[in-house]
Amino acid sequence: MNPQDGALIRAENLRKVYPLEKQEVQALRGVSFTVQAGEFLAIMGPSGSGKSTLMNLLGCLDTPTAGRYYLSNRLVSALSENELARIRNQEVGFVFQVFNLLPRATAFRNVELPLIYKGMKKAEREEQVKRALEMVEMSPRLNHRPPELSGGERQRVAVARALVNKPSIILADEPTGNLDSKTGAEIMKLFRRLHADGNTIIIVTHDQEIADQTQRIIFLRDGMIEWDRRRGEH
Numbered sequence: 001m002n003p004q005d006g007a008l009i010r011a012e013n014l015r016k017v018y019p020l021e022k023q024e025v026q027a028l029r030g031v032s033f034t035v036q037a038g039e040f041l042a043i044m045g046p047s048g049s050g051k052s053t054l055m056n057l058l059g060c061l062d063t064p065t066a067g068r069y070y071l072s073n074r075l076v077s078a079l080s081e082n083e084l085a086r087i088r089n090q091e092v093g094f095v096f097q098v099f100n101l102l103p104r105a106t107a108f109r110n111v112e113l114p115l116i117y118k119g120m121k122k123a124e125r126e127e128q129v130k131r132a133l134e135m136v137e138m139s140p141r142l143n144h145r146p147p148e149l150s151g152g153e154r155q156r157v158a159v160a161r162a163l164v165n166k167p168s169i170i171l172a173d174e175p176t177g178n179l180d181s182k183t184g185a186e187i188m189k190l191f192r193r194l195h196a197d198g199n200t201i202i203i204v205t206h207d208q209e210i211a212d213q214t215q216r217i218i219f220l221r222d223g224m225i226e227w228d229r230r231r232g233e234h
Contacts, residue, residue, distance in 0.1 A: 007070070008168060008200055009035035009058065014067035016053050016223075027053040029223040030067070035202070037168070040195040042211035043204045045220035051204045052173065054220065058202065059092050059171050060084050072168060089117050093162030097174040099154045101146045107133065107157045108142040114165050132160040135197075136190060152183035159190060163199075170194070172203045176210055188213050 016028040028050045035041065045051050056062040057069055060076055069076045071087065079087070094100075101110045111132055115125040133139050136156040146154050155175060162170050172191070176184030188210060195201050203214060211217050216230045 006036070006073075007034035008037045008039075008072060009033075010068075010070040011054075011057075012068040012070075014054070014057060014064045014069060016050070016057065016062070017065045026223055028057075028064070031220075031223070031225055032067075033218060033225065033228060035169075035200065037200050038195075038198055039216060040191075040201045040214045041203070041216040041218060042214040043202060043218050043220065044206065044208075044211050045226075046206070048222075049220040050223040051206075051220055053223075055171060055173055055202075055204045058169075059094060060087050089114055090165045091168045093165065093167035093170040095155070095158050095162045095170065095172040095175045097177040099146070099151075099158045099178075101154060101157060101161075103146050106143050106145055107138060107149070107160075110146070110157055111161045111164050114161065118165065128164055129160075132164040133157075135163060135194070136160045150183070151179050152186055155179060155183075155187050156190065159187075159194075163194070169200045169202065172201065174205055175203060176205070176207065184210070 011031055011033050014028050014031045015026070018025040018027060031050070031054060043051050043054060053062070057064055060071070063077060071091070076084070108129055112125055112129045115128060120128070130139065133142050136159050138153065138156045138160060141149060141153060146157070149157065176187050179187060191201055191203070192213060203210065205211055216228070218228045219226045
């Protein structure tokens with residue numbers, strides 16, 4: 001594989017082993033794939049298949065035991081802690097099942113946080129936060145705190161926070177897992193719209209209906225890719 005072929009993400013034989021007292025757990029056993037900029041894909045698999053482990057590697061939250069991971073043609077294992085922190089803050093937008101919002105901060109402040117860490121000036125920050133909240137149709141609720149918002153609204157705020165730094169990639173881990181089916185459908189509609197606007201989106205899900213709305217599904221089993229299909233392929 002050539003890491004210079006323009007792929008946004010390139011995973012080469014990724015392995016992840018967690019040492020336990022009496023045995024090792026092999027969470028990933030040699031996973032290889034590429035993702036081009038602008039793709040919309042789902043990572044699926046039964047519980048224990050390695051989905052969350054792979055998500056953590058892709059988001060630079062963890063490092064592989066073996067193999068190579070390139071993000072935007074940079075070998076992640078060769079980056080310093082500061083460079084990794086910058087990638088997590090600016091290049092990867094995370095959306096989690098549990099929203100991870102600060103309960104006492106308004107929607108506006110929750111979305112603003114990554115920009116504060118980045119050191120952006122106040123006027124520019126406020127403009128970018130407003131734009132992100134607009135994209136997820138949450139402008140009227142920007143002064144509300146999470147306890148005053150519905151589950152779907154909280155997830156929209158979480159998506160706005162993921163978008164605010166204009167990341168290269170949005171990683172969403174079971175983003176509809178805590179939502180009823182109607183609200184989940186609205187969040188997926190939002191992701192489809194964001195993808196149409198040019199965002200690269202990877203969703204980890206166990207829900208076939210959610211995965212079927214993406215362009216491509218990578219299915220993991222026992223830490224390996226069982227199949228990798230684009231929509232319309234059999």
